[in-house]
Amino acid sequence: MTPPIEYGTVIRLSPLVRRITQNNPGLYPGPGTNTHLIGTDDLVILDPGEDRDDGHLDRIVAAVGAARVAAVIPSHGHPDHWPLATKLAARVEAPIGFFGNHPGFRTDLSLGDGDLVTAGRLTLAAVHTPGHLGDHLSFLLEDEGALFPGDVVMGWSSSIIAPPEGDLGDYLRSLDRLEAIPNLTVGYPAHGPAVTQPYHRIRELRAHRAMRTRQVLEALDAGPSTIAAMVATIYRDIDPALHPGAALSVRAHLLHLERDRVVRHSGGGPGWESAVWERIG
Ligand SMILES: [Zn+2]
Numbered sequence: 001m002t003p004p005i006e007y008g009t010v011i012r013l014s015p016l017v018r019r020i021t022q023n024n025p026g027l028y029p030g031p032g033t034n035t036h037l038i039g040t041d042d043l044v045i046l047d048p049g050e051d052r053d054d055g056h057l058d059r060i061v062a063a064v065g066a067a068r069v070a071a072v073i074p075s076h077g078h079p080d081h082w083p084l085a086t087k088l089a090a091r092v093e094a095p096i097g098f099f100g101n102h103p104g105f106r107t108d109l110s111l112g113d114g115d116l117v118t119a120g121r122l123t124l125a126a127v128h129t130p131g132h133l134g135d136h137l138s139f140l141l142e143d144e145g146a147l148f149p150g151d152v153v154m155g156w157s158s159s160i161i162a163p164p165e166g167d168l169g170d171y172l173r174s175l176d177r178l179e180a181i182p183n184l185t186v187g188y189p190a191h192g193p194a195v196t197q198p199y200h201r202i203r204e205l206r207a208h209r210a211m212r213t214r215q216v217l218e219a220l221d222a223g224p225s226t227i228a229a230m231v232a233t234i235y236r237d238i239d240p241a242l243h244p245g246a247a248l249s250v251r252a253h254l255l256h257l258e259r260d261r262v263v264r265h266s267g268g269g270p271g272w273e274s275a276v277w278e279r280i281g
Contacts, residue, residue, distance in 0.1 A: 002186075002194040005031045008055065010063045013194060014144055014186075016040065016122065020063060022049040022056045027245070029080040030157055030191040036148060037063055038141060042120030045072045045094070046139065046148055047190045048084035057084055061091050069094035070119030071109055075150030075190055076136035077102045099128065099135040111137060124148075129178065131171025132159045138178060145185035149178060153201055156192040158208050162248040168256040172209060175202050209253075216253045217279065220263060224278040227251055 003011050007023040018037045025032050033049040035056070043064060049056055069092040074082035076099070086105050089096045095108030097117060111117070113128035117139070125140040132151045139148040151159050152174055161168050178184075179202045187195035195201045212234075219230040227247050235246045254277055257263040262281040267274045 002196055005034075005193055007032060008059060010037075010059070013188060014146065016141065016144055017146060017188060018063060019188065020056070020059055023054055024050050024052065024080060026080070028078065028160065030154070032191065033080050034188070034190050034192075035060055036188055038124065038148075039067070039070075039119050039122045041067050042122060043067045043069045044117055044119050044122065044124055044139075045069060045088065045092075047075050047081045047150070048072055048088045050080055051083035051087060057087055057091065060088060064092050068119070071095055071097040071117055073097040073109075073111070073117070073137070073139075074102075074105075075138070075148070076133045077104070078133060078151070079104075081150075081190065099126075099137045102135070127177060127181070129174035131167055131169075131174045132161060133165055134167070134170070136174075138174075140181060142183075145183045147178065147181065147184050147187045147198055148189075149187050149195075149198075150190045152189075153178060153187050153195060153198065153205065154189040154192050155187075155195045155201060158205055160245065160248070161252040162245075163252050163255055166248075166252055168209065168252040169259060172206065175206050178202055212249065213253050213257065216250060216257065217262070220277060220279040224276045226274070226276055227254070227272060230277075 005021050011019045020035045022033045035049050036046040038044045072085050072089045072094050074085050085096050097109035097111050098107040101107050111126045115126045117124045127138045129136050129138045129152045184198045187198040215234045219233050227250050230250050231243050231246045263277050264280050265275045265277045
């Protein structure tokens with residue numbers, strides 16, 4: 001049994017992993033941002049969360065206690081993950097690690113694919129997993145077969161892929177890369193409870209995208225179409241308030257199919273509203 005999400009409590013997930021969930025639920029953070037503290041006397045802290053006046057910072061600092069913090073690392077540059085990084089890093093006197101640079105904070109420790117972050121005897125391996133966002137890093141804690149997949153592999157939802165920052169082809173390749181890591185026993189995502197069957201979940205997420213791709217192609221089999229018309233068909237059973245997000249997802253699938261020369265578009269407009277898509281393959 002994996003512990004449910006609780007706000008403001010330090011939840012022990014394993015001998016080396018603790019989780020504090022920020023009370024910031026919403027469309028993107030879903031049930032809230034999970035801040036993970038990894039290690040015992042020496043720690044790495046993933047995803048500090050949002051900078052709001054809710055005690056999250058104090059709770060993280062209290063959970064750190066007398067431990068040394070080797071790095072504070074936002075998994076990617078979305079605003080539910082990084083804004084607390086600067087204040088937290090100052091409080092626990094640690095560098096901020098990140099993939100490349102971000103305009104919102106200073107990166108002390110530039111991390112790339114395959115880089116190792118060490119804290120005492122603890123080692124985390126960075127895996128570059130773009131798709132949700134180009135700067136997204138996942139982390140592997142080999143000692144526990146634990147994967148920290150950020151927003152790429154979550155149990156409660158698929159990832160939002162919003163072009164141009166999001167890229168479905170990159171996302172699918174990132175799933176392949178994570179699936180190829182041997183001996184994973186658990187995933188600790190940045191939102192929602194632990195993923196207890198990581199390989200199974202990765203395959204489900206891939207199958208979900210394949211289903212959406214089929215639906216987009218079926219919609220186009222009826223003739224050339226705009227994204228809005230495709231969304232109205234494919235998502236007719238969901239709340240129209242979610243249709244703008246669905247339109248981004250359909251766009252991500254279309255751009256991926258266009259790169260593979262299966263579809264093409266004419267026209268456009270800033271939000272692709274007037275683009276007409278058709279099947280060519
Ligand atoms: Zn995100």
